[in-house]
Amino acid sequence: METFGAIEAGGTKFVCGVGTGPGDLRTAVIPTTSPDETIARSLQFLTDSGADIRALGIGSFGPIDLTIGSPAWGHITSTPKAGWRNTDLAGRFGKALGVPVAFDTDVNAAAMAEVRWGAAKGLASCLYLTVGTGIGGGAVADHQLLHGMLHPEMGHIRIPRDASDAFEGNCPFHGDCLEGMASGPAIKARWGKNADELPANHPAWALEARYLALAVANFVFTLSPEKVILGGGVMHQMQLFPLIRAELRGILNGYVQTPQVLKAMESYVVPPALGDRAGILGALALAETLTP
Ligand code: ADP
Ligand code: ZN
Numbered sequence: 464m465e466t467f468g469a470i471e472a473g474g475t476k477f478v479c480g481v482g483t484g485p486g487d488l489r490t491a492v493i494p495t496t497s498p499d500e501t502i503a504r505s506l507q508f509l510t511d512s513g514a515d516i517r518a519l520g521i522g523s524f525g526p527i528d529l530t531i532g533s534p535a536w537g538h539i540t541s542t543p544k545a546g547w548r549n550t551d552l553a554g555r556f557g558k559a560l561g562v563p564v565a566f567d568t569d570v571n572a573a574a575m576a577e578v579r580w581g582a583a584k585g586l587a588s589c590l591y592l593t594v595g596t597g598i599g600g601g602a603v604a605d606h607q608l609l610h611g612m613l614h615p616e617m618g619h620i621r622i623p624r625d626a627s628d629a630f631e632g633n634c635p636f637h638g639d640c641l642e643g644m645a646s647g648p649a650i651k652a653r654w655g656k657n658a659d660e661l662p663a664n665h666p667a668w669a670l671e672a673r674y675l676a677l678a679v680a681n682f683v684f685t686l687s688p689e690k691v692i693l694g695g696g697v698m699h700q701m702q703l704f705p706l707i708r709a710e711l712r713g714i715l716n717g718y719v720q721t722p723q724v725l726k727a728m729e730s731y732v733v734p735p736a737l738g739d740r741a742g743i744l745g746a747l748a749l750a751e752t753l754t755p
Contacts (some may be wrong), residue, residue: 465712468509468516468560469746470522471569472552474544474596478743481512487579490743491574498550506559510515519744520565520749522572522742527552528556529567529614565749569593570601570617571608572745573694573735578603581736581746590688591741594675595695598642602686609686618642622677622718625670628653645674647697663702672703676710679732683711683719690723694735701734709731 469480469488475495485664491508495501509516526542528535539554557564558739567575574583574591583589583603600617602609609615611639619640632639633646645648650658661667677740678689694708708728715724722743723731 465517465519466514467561467747467750468514468519468521469743469750470505470519470552470556471518471520471540471572471742471746472513472521472540473569473742474524477501477505478744479508480747481509481648482747483517485737485740486745487558488498488740488744488747495544497546502552502555502559506556506604508631509560516560516562518563518565518753519560520567520746520753521552521556522567522746522749523552523564523567526613526616527566529610537564557649564755565753566690567608567749568599568614569742569745571610571614572601572736572740572749574601574603574692574745575608575748576737576741576745577690577692577735579751581741582692582733584736586689588686588688589692590682590686591677591692591694591735592675592679593681593695594693594697595647597694598646598678600682601690604681604686604688614752615713617678617682618643618646620678622674622681626674628670641674641678645671645678645697647695650697658697659699663700664748668700668702669706671697671700673710676707676714678713679707680714683724683745685713691732692735692741693732694741698734703734704734 465485471478477493493504526540529536539550552564553564577583587737589603598618632643633652634640634643647658676738
């Protein structure tokens with residue numbers, strides 16, 4: 464069986480992996496410092512693994528350039544993260560390892576892993592939304608990862624403000640976009656307490672569920688995914704799932720006449736089956752696409 468390398472490149476940490484799938488994946492976590500140091504330490508893990516790596520997949524924080532033929536393909540582009548602007552991630556890893564590199568967003572990678580091995584296994588479409596420090600989404604449509612002019616930036620959609628909510632929003636670009644209203648830091652800014660310290664019955668969660676359900680409804684209307692997977696730190700609050708499903712049912716209001724929505728909402732909006740490994744396994748799944 465062919466062995467692949469995988470990198471989940473995040474703003475806080477790089478998760479590096481080697482293997483063929485969920486059964487044999489070996490990983491290491493490396494803190495994100497400077498590009499030189501972080502890339503060198505990641506390469507060290509991959510080469511020390513002794514595996515005969517055939518291809519490398521990278522799921523990265525962004526914004527990144529995914530345009531085939533662009534001189535900046537494989538680069539992290541306009542990130543505000545110090546030192547990482549215009550970093551040629553795919554090129555540097557590919558050159559050092561001498562293998563082909565598949566490169567995509569962290570959330571597209573996670574969507575891919577859930578279709579390959581997880582909650583959306585075997586489906587032609589799914590949406591993966593992460594709700595953490597930021598909000599981001601990846602989508603599989605008709606068996607393909609969704610790309611475009613740049614890549615989707617689903618966290619920055621506009622959603623109607625709740626009548627009860629006076630919080631102005633904290634997205635530096637848009638104020639009260641989805642991320643500005645519903646990310647972990649937005650919850651902290653609104654309620655004055657870390658999201659993971661708010662009790663399960665705090666009013667924060669009903670409001671959070673309403674905002675996330677509005678977002679999911681917009682993605683159901685635009686992408687029509689067969690499965691909606693909600694991950695990220697904030698979604699560790701499992702009480703959000705039934706709240707979101709109930710809100711979503713109300714917002715869709717009988718208009719979307721599919722069995723998933725009408726009869727099986729509990730299995731339609733779900734946590735990632737791969738848990739916190741969706742990202743790294745997604746990078747592995749990306750690498751796998753490079754071999755016939
Ligand atoms: P990142 O988005 O940085 O990759 P996470 O997905 O873990 O990492 O998101 C971090 C955010 O999620 C923080 O704002 C944190 O407060 C929030 N968070 C982490 N764990 C929980 C939890 N158990 N309940 C609610 N919020 C959480
Ligand atoms: Zn925004």
